Amino acid sequence: MSRWIQPGDNEDITNERKKATFDTERMSAWIHGGPEVLKRRREILNFVKSVDDFKDPVPTEFMSREERILNNSRKVVAMTDNTDQIDGSDFFGEGMYYQALTMGRDLHAMSLHYVMFIPTLQGQTDDEQLDEWLTKAISRAVVGTYAQTELGHGTNLSKLETTATYDPATEEFVLNSPTITAAKWWPGGLGKSSNYAVVVAQLYTKGECKGPHPFIVQLRHDDTHLPLRGIRLGDIGPKLGINGNDNGFLLFDKVRVPRKALLMRYAKVKPDGTYVAPAHSKLGYGTMVFVRSIMIKDQSTQLGAAATIATRYASVRRQGEISPGKGEVQILDYQTQQFRVLPQLARAFAFMAAATEIRDLYLTVTEQLTHGNTELLAELHVLSSGLKSVVSWDTAQGIEQCRLACGGHGYSQASGFPEIYGYAVGGCTYEGENIVMLLQVARFLMKAAEGVRKGTANLADIGAYIGKTGSRTSRLTTHHHYTDSEIVEDLEHVARKQVFRAYDRLKSAQDHLRPEDAWNSVSVELAKASRWHVRLYLVKNFLNKVSLAPQDLKFVLTDVARLYAYDIITSSIGAFLEDGYMRSDQMNEVKEGIYECLAKIRPNAVSLVDSWDYDDKELKSVLGRRDGNVYPALLEWAQNSQLNKTEVLPSFEKYLGPMMKDARSKL
């Protein structure tokens, strides 16, 4: 009997849970990394539920921005007061879960403090600076952020306009924003919460520009929190999501900071202004890979939440009759509904598998690096950039599919979807805009293709398919006999074909264009190649992980993994047919395979989403609540509306009432 069943639950959702052909507890353990992890999740959950400071006085959807900021600041102080409750070294596991439960999807005043400010100090300070600043940051004596992006400048760091000019007379740097477009813009917590920031500025000394460098700068007074002289800053206004964070702007008017404000682990400026270039270029790949594995887990968690809401709601919502006279059916029984929702669930599984794998690969690479082995490094860096791009886009699309599948109620903030979407879709843009990321992946793929053509390629596992000579036709017979390795071969073929299509077009464009123009002229094809490279990895990794699952879970996971793979294949039919690699009867087999997967997953759908182990506190959705008692909860939720605080609004008193009265007097 599923632990998700409780007395008083909606009968339909209980019946769904009784139908499951596997044990949700064992599936949860498989998804999250073992029974010990589950046990820790529940300890953390119970702790969070026991602390009053983590409770929201009303659902956050009803709060103004000012109220959200205040509410979140209370919670983040409580959260960081209690970090002894979790294993701080396990951010991927316990840390992310603890933060999700306490802070939700609105982020908070100290998001950048932990994600960017502290890691930058750890990576960029010399020993003396580290002692001073890391102590202050970790003890929460200061709240910091990371100010790099400017109003007019994002990806291209070399064109940042903020300057830091060294004055040897006073041994100070002068920070200045020469134009409006030089305003720092977007950093989280910069507007109102932070009193310190790492500011990236063009370093000038002895009349020469040495490029962008990081400086630690105090922005607000320790006691009064007022901006220091020459500093103008504030909130940049409401956004599509994450409105509990005060993303800010910052302008400097010749602000003087000491020489030691420059973080000097690599580059240094001596008191006389002599610039000392960094001895080694920094090896930042590893951290970026780790950050992206966290992002991918986060995206997968959001998509899983959306699929959970849509699946549970579709099990309690009844509408329309399939058999006349037999009453309205659960909308989850409609094939179109299954077709909209279940592939999103499959994607969430695939992305979670990738997130875990990338985290583990990161550990392997870190270990290899200590032995001077850099074999996997470049490919792994490239893969994580590509994954970030494909996963964030598919997640955003998938969340909206789940929302639309809930009809009108999906549009209400009661559903949780608007918040989930607003939060998750930001991932398409931050940490490297998706198209820019895909084009970085393409640089690697083009080098690999060139290596293969010239016979000099040395490709590790992730890119090995580029150098393989595959079959010229698919070995698929019927979908019942379609093996994992055949699926992977078929995706390898398509990925390889697109890599070389892009490569050949690039070479031929280079015949008559300068290299940069040639690159631009084939960039759509390059981005496509990168997407296939990533999809191949996602499918291969997921199939592999499922093949290693315990037998009692494997049969249902296989349905999920097949649905994921078949959905990718049938979404790009042309890619498999255009060179005669697959025949249309073979493709029809894959299409049939989808319908079969949908039918097989249907009875397990609710238990599959239960296995993701979302507590209602994490899910934050009236439609997706565990007990399925959606309708009374919607009515109760709506009572919180700001508009319901007053029976007769000023809009009637001032405008609508007089209008109607005047009209009545003339009838």
Add this chain to the structure above:
Amino acid sequence: MSRWIQPGDNEDITNERKKATFDTERMSAWIHGGPEVLKRRREILNFVKSVDDFKDPVPTEFMSREERILNNSRKVVAMTDNTDQIDGSDFFGEGMYYQALTMGRDLHAMSLHYVMFIPTLQGQTDDEQLDEWLTKAISRAVVGTYAQTELGHGTNLSKLETTATYDPATEEFVLNSPTITAAKWWPGGLGKSSNYAVVVAQLYTKGECKGPHPFIVQLRHDDTHLPLRGIRLGDIGPKLGINGNDNGFLLFDKVRVPRKALLMRYAKVKPDGTYVAPAHSKLGYGTMVFVRSIMIKDQSTQLGAAATIATRYASVRRQGEISPGKGEVQILDYQTQQFRVLPQLARAFAFMAAATEIRDLYLTVTEQLTHGNTELLAELHVLSSGLKSVVSWDTAQGIEQCRLACGGHGYSQASGFPEIYGYAVGGCTYEGENIVMLLQVARFLMKAAEGVRKGTANLADIGAYIGKTGSRTSRLTTHHHYTDSEIVEDLEHVARKQVFRAYDRLKSAQDHLRPEDAWNSVSVELAKASRWHVRLYLVKNFLNKVSLAPQDLKFVLTDVARLYAYDIITSSIGAFLEDGYMRSDQMNEVKEGIYECLAKIRPNAVSLVDSWDYDDKELKSVLGRRDGNVYPALLEWAQNSQLNKTEVLPSFEKYLGPMMKDARSKL
């Protein structure tokens, strides 16, 4: 010289406008229906700009819901005070434009009053009721809404739970909500603004249920605006968009209304309780077609706005270098950027062409009906349902593509995108959920297919292709020689193939399943057939409209129309290849065609979006402003943030400040 160029504009955007190879004023006239229409648009614009009551004290993005409701109520009274400024009979043209300029995308207290309440009175009242209620409604002596959807019931009207039980003793109906799921839920303006509603309830008389019927019901007191006895109602809370409207809930506790509350144009209840069934089933098709033509124009207008913002911003945003040392380039020069944004512009054009055509067809059909000719009626009804579905989905997707193409700034509400998306994507759900609509279209297509197979089909122009015997292979040679009629033939082939694929699968499913289960088991294929039916129409109609355009506009419009068609074809390559209809070298021609279209449209892109004639007041986007001076405007916009009203927030005083002080004391 473009009228869009003014002194002080951003230099890049001015240069773009100078490059245009056509006259924007003539293009505007082509899009909107002639120079006279343009003249009227400008008169309306100037009037709206001259009225103080239409001005927002701060940009609406910074308002709370309470403030939005108040602001919108002031504006809607002013808007309806001044309807003499427009031709009220031309809602498709002048009415929609006037409302867009005055009310924006937040809607208002009287949205449903005009869109549903008055039309229902016009259609459903008997003569006596019409006199009483229409006079009150039009004079604005009452504010009404339309309450049909319930918390637990949407599409399937027969299962509505609200009851209206006739009591012959007092000659009254008793309205009652027997369960929570019977609560009326969603009607616009129901929560706080309306004092009347047309309520749809199950009519019971003499112990029998006669199905859902409309009743006019007073909800709030004329003078005090307090809810009448037995009525409980309120706002349903914040939504993904349209938060200036108080969508509401409504519960009846045995509320008595007079017998004449039943709108009696068709069905009647006599004083003794005798039910008189309607003589004719109402002919509602025409109105629905008209409403959907308005919806399609509205969607097209939102997508055009998104494309305008993204295109203008891409012309002033500079980032990255293509030629080293030549400075950063306009991001519109990146092929990937063009590939994201320009197809959205092409879609907006195609949708506007469809909206106009459907409106004209509606007039034709109305004319035909007066002669008893119903030839086109069913097909037109079906087409408009399908268009609603395809257009709203493509619009939502397109808006998000445009937003993402603007990078970080697209995520800010300053961009306008969050509001545009939140507003437009609602169209996927209201007026018939998209998948439900597609399956209605499929009913028609399956009938047509059966007719063709049996030789009894009698298909008007829109569905004629289903009965045609087309070529077995595409006639495409090179994209330079790909004619309009060949493009249409190719799409016809694919649409027809999918119609019969779905039909054959349906027939074969019917061999072993009950009809309803058979239908459900092929519903994904049915929905696909419907989408192709609609896409074919969209392409055919747009190509046709362009072929009739004046020569000086035709060359650029042809690029746009080709981009639209090629984008559809290359997004579903498999559909053209799978039966050998097209060869992959032919498909490569279409792919090349896209790149050529992008390159040709590039220099005209800004002037093409200018031609849509959005004033900044309508666009409401800092990124998309006419003058291109985006950066100072962003900085200025942000100053309105609620958080910037106070230099030091309570969150510092109460939480962050004490936390830091405590930590400092321990260092």
